[in-house]
Amino acid sequence: MKRHIFGLAALVLAVSAGGASAQTMSFADAGALIAKSCGASIERFCARDDIGTGKVASCLQGHQKDVPQQCFAALQQAEAGTTARLAAQQATFGLCQDDARQFCKGVKPGDANLLDCLLASYKVVKGACRQGLTDAGWAN
């Protein structure tokens, strides 16, 4: 029974990780995910390594047999999700160019004025622009 639960958990994880490759993730969610999946291992094996240096990831690799597999999956998911998020943020204003010209003429860029205008026009902007705003994490 235990084995089945483990198998099921692995399957759920694989499916959700697969789904996440198409989805973008905030850095806050990525941080929470890593803390939840790897926090105990980090505090146990890598307590002297600073997360900002990249040493934590290599330390976890070094203790691979003692670290739960879901931690490595979480690290991958966080990396893929935040990379996709940044790419979406870079692409969004390009995707929204026509909409911006149509709905936001004369808006002074900077200080998120253009974003405010696009969000105010959220219901009428084209699908690609709307999807871009969502993927960038700015649509709510």
Add this chain to the structure above:
Amino acid sequence: MTAFTRRAAGFALVAGLALGASFGFVDRAGAQSPMSSAEITKQLSEVTEFDPSLTAQVLQGMAQRAVQANQPLPLDQSEIAKRLAKLAQIDVQIQFALNSAVIRPQSYAALGSIADAMHHPILWNYRFLVVGNTDTTGTRAVNLALSQKRAEAIKEALVNLGKVDPARLDAVGLGQEALEVPSKPTDPINRRVEIFTIGTMKAMPKPLQ
């Protein structure tokens, strides 16, 4: 700022004050839920005016001289403090391992929220100063050095994990030289990280034709 963001910022300020009031009665580190990236974005975009002479180097020099001379640095009453207080800022609790600059996993999400805020278009063009502070537990010189390492660790994490452009971030530790509550110098409430919006990267772009 647009009317929308001004209203939002006003709301965030009220929420921040309410939160601040409760910290006097509860253990801050334990009871606090981390600020959302939306709240951070709003507070850091509350730009009033910049003060180009307030740099990490200037602040660090002041703190170092005060510690070397063993003189008090009443930042809380000083001109510098008044000038810092005018900047858009947030106060965050980041949990570090004891006597070290290692950020504990329970603070990863809070760090992520700061990175998210810095990637929001309203803050894209701005630069920030990360300031580390301790309480008066331990020795003054050690506290100064530790807070500097911790401020740098936060910058490093925001850059390497949060993918924030390093040119947008400065880090300085002020040790116990800028207590939040000078009347309670050993209160953990003084152990905090402040992030200030200190300037712009470049001129704002031109309007759409």
